Amino acid sequence: MELENENTVDEIIESSATFWKKDMGAYVLRKGKKVLRGGSSLVDAGIRADDVLELIPDPEGG
Amino acid sequence: MAGLLRVGGEDQDRFDRSRRIGWLDLDRISDARVLVVGAGAIGNEVAKNLVLSGFQKITIVDMDHVVGSNLNRCIFFTKADASSRALKAEVVARGISSLADSVDATAVVRRIEELPPSVFAKHDVILGCLDNIAARVHVNAHSYAAGRVFVDGAMEGFLGKVTVVRPPDGACLQCGMNKTHAKVASLRFSCTGKGVVFHEPRLAAEITTTSVVAAVMVREALKVVSGRHGLLLSNLFYYDGQNRLFEEMEIPLDPSCPVHARLADRLQVSESDLSQWNVQ
Numbered sequence: 001m002e003l004e005n006e007n008t009v010d011e012i013i014e015s016s017a018t019f020w021k022k023d024m025g026a027y028v029l030r031k032g033k034k035v036l037r038g039g040s041s042l043v044d045a046g047i048r049a050d051d052v053l054e055l056i057p058d059p060e061g062g
Numbered sequence: 063m064a065g066l067l068r069v070g071g072e073d074q075d076r077f078d079r080s081r082r083i084g085w086l087d088l089d090r091i092s093d094a095r096v097l098v099v100g101a102g103a104i105g106n107e108v109a110k111n112l113v114l115s116g117f118q119k120i121t122i123v124d125m126d127h128v129v130g131s132n133l134n135r136c137i138f139f140t141k142a143d144a145s146s147r148a149l150k151a152e153v154v155a156r157g158i159s160s161l162a163d164s165v166d167a168t169a170v171v172r173r174i175e176e177l178p179p180s181v182f183a184k185h186d187v188i189l190g191c192l193d194n195i196a197a198r199v200h201v202n203a204h205s206y207a208a209g210r211v212f213v214d215g216a217m218e219g220f221l222g223k224v225t226v227v228r229p230p231d232g233a234c235l236q237c238g239m240n241k242t243h244a245k246v247a248s249l250r251f252s253c254t255g256k257g258v259v260f261h262e263p264r265l266a267a268e269i270t271t272t273s274v275v276a277a278v279m280v281r282e283a284l285k286v287v288s289g290r291h292g293l294l295l296s297n298l299f300y301y302d303g304q305n306r307l308f309e310e311m312e313i314p315l316d317p318s319c320p321v322h323a324r325l326a327d328r329l330q331v332s333e334s335d336l337s338q339w340n341v342q
Contacts, residue, residue: 038240059218061265
């Protein structure tokens with residue numbers, strides 16, 4: 001993905017879930033072992049070029 | 063003088079094998095009050111594990127009734143329960159009572175949102191076995207405000223997760239939520255003009271993931287009650303059974319999340335804080 005410093009984690013989640021046609025549901029973005037805050041910008045979250053971010057589903061059922 | 067030595071006597075002690083785990087505090091476990099919120103698939107497994115682990119005082123909250131499609135993953139539900147539309151909380155309470163005479167199980171046939179907030183402080187640990195985000199947000203906020211550890215389980219298909227929320231310093235469930243959670247929560251409700259209808263989507267569910275999630279949840283509860291907080295998950299266990307993955311992740315504390323923002327002001331979590339998540 002091409003991203004700007006001011007892009008937020010929420011925006012990345014929404015864009016990537018749409019692009020990859022993910023099922024409707026809750027998702028989180030992780031960098032390594034850490035779950036990233038939705039409202040954080042890339043700068044706030046300490047994301048740098050070539051970092052690998054992973055979109056993972058957040059299951060809801062019980 | 064010590065009591066009489068009986069050859070094979072240890073085999074008559076129900077918890078002999080548990081006692082061999084040095085840090086398990088079986089006295090505190092049997093005395094602890096546990097609140098199980100939700101008596102569906104995870105709730106069945108959690109309740110069973112609690113009793114077999116030595117917990118005795120268990121409150122089970124659920125307003126729903128048994129249906130046939132529950133039977134692929136719920137140990138205590140039967141075809142007869144589905145036919146008679148038996149209430150899940152009552153069936154689970156009866157089921158765990160049959161596992162040990164000492165069990166003191168209370169079934170509460172209500173939505174958790176209908177119970178007074180004091181119910182959280184009256185229990186030592188809260189186990190969330192819920193099937194929707196809005197109820198999780200409610201239990202998360204009230205457990206945190208009551209200073210009780212909240213262990214939340216969730217699953218869908220072969221995906222599962224367990225989150226451990228430890229007030230007063232730990233991250234909470236909402237610290238790890240974002241706009242997709244709010245969107246899903248809002249889609250669960252629709253206004254018909256006569257009131258608000260709650261929509262429950264039919265999610266993929268099966269027993270092996272349920273068992274893994276419930277096992278981790280009860281193991282964390284054992285640590286909480288035994289005073290072994292240093293052994294607790296910190297703070298998220300993520301499981302992908304299809305792809306053979308399980309790992310510990312971290313939800314960092316978010317001071318701006320609704321729960322922590324309120325606590326920072328030293329105010330109780332109010333109903334208006336929860337309204338943005340459609341929580342009553």
